[in-house]
Amino acid sequence: MTDEVGRVFAALADPTRRQMVQALLRDRTTTVPVLTASLPITRQAVAKHLSTLDSAGLIERAPGSGREVTYRLRSGALGPAVAWIRDAESAWEERLARLKDAVERPL
DSSP, X not given: OOHHHHHHHHHHTSHHHHHHHHHHHHXXXXXXXXXXXXXXXXXXXHHHHHHHHHHTTSEEEOTTOOSSOEEEEOTTTTXXXXXXXXXXXXXXXXXXXXXXXXXXXXX
């Protein structure tokens, strides 16, 4: 697993950050006040979680953000993690198919 994929999984390991990503998937952009109003955490906690998501390469500041910073998901940010999951799934499917063949082989 690459460091990039590891950072994505580490960032998404937290349920609050997953909620933030869900909000961005739904609304396309968001701000700290909007997230603070919708989550049971402080403004400072929201900012810290956004910083973690940014460090993992999942979000970015939307262009044209005025005084209040607007965030959006970074295009393609989940691609490497999704590819890793697909590769792992494929490897397990192959292993399970071989196991099934071995178990069902007549004695």
